Amino acid sequence: MLTGKNLVAGYRRGEPVLDGVDVEVPGGAVVGLAGPSGCGKSTLAKVLGLLHRPWSGRIEVDGTEVTGFRHRTPRHQRLAVGIVFQHPRPAVDPRLTLREIVAEAAGADVPALAEEVGLTAELLSRRPHEVSDGQLQRACLARALAPRPDYLVCDEMTAMLDASTTAALVRVVDRRVRERGTGVLAISHDEELLRHCADHVVHLNASI
Template sequence: MLSLRNVSAGYPGGSRPVLDGVTLDVPGGAAVGLLSPSGSGKTTLLRVAALLLAPSSGTVVVDGTEVRGTRFAVPAAVRRSIGYVVQSPRSSTNPRLTLRRIIAEPLSFAAELRTPRPEAHAERIAELADLVQLSPDLLDRLPHQVSDGQLQRACLARALAGTPRVLLCDEPTAMLDAPTTAAMMRVIARHVETGAAALIASHDRALLEATCPVRHVLADLQAAA
């Protein structure tokens, strides 16, 4: 479902690659835990997998198709097949949009609308909000009016809105308490049961080992060696 083959990647001005020859497979119907310390390249790897950062070498294969290019250079159907939850929800949300409109973003873009139209997808938004345990009264609040954990749950709902074939999560539960963490990991697990692939990056070994029924736990990335 998702394959990275001998991927190297970095950023301008870096003295060496952040990723150096990393190979990783995430099969459909599996949750793969990516365990590595902070600063070792987990976020860079997920950005490459999300087609936001071009590797300097190596290949990215999504659902059997080798993908070249990033962002809008990639066909829309391929972009929509990937859901991505970033580590910091405030960096990935528009502060002027309510949670309802944030969740609606993939649905609106799939319908080729210029701006989120939550009224066109009210039933699906309500379903997603219930799935991630966001009460209806929170949906009309702006990001600054909710907690980091509530905003992160909205971001997970957004990532799931388009029923992605590949779900990428970067420390998705770092801002959640223990009961909510368990609930959100169950949400991810249920999505995997539909045949999707999930790559979950975390430095929390106990979390990954307890919640990834099929997993490859990496002590570190090649870039950290």
């Protein structure tokens, strides 16, 4: 279980964005997270993705508290939790080929991952400016899945994509859930998509 307990989080100044949020992502399940723009969904994604330290509260990965965030996260916990963002371009080094982007991840079996997410060898040899957002997002998903994370946080992963690419990436994630017991937090403002792909949907209400 990936757990956030009584999370209070925000940025340098001002009121907290998250004020006492509890969330549980069990293995083998998809938890959908919905809520209005600005309510803190991406902030919660970064906190649960171990990239942003909460001001208070507790994150646990399989019962063990996370004490370090970003580069201070212990390696085994960092590898246990993957994250995919809405915008793939800022998430990659534009100088690398898609093959190199996927290979950056620990444990990357690039041919197997490319097949899993539907990237051809020809696409793998291109650089980000030579592919579509959807093709680049496939590479980002492959990179996130490479270490075989126990939990995956998808922050509006398909918001930039067309319907067929959305369906393809949802199928990839769903297969991981069913075949490897991955637990997923799927964040979207598209409640219909969440109802379709999540076991249950939780709502984060605007704190301001």
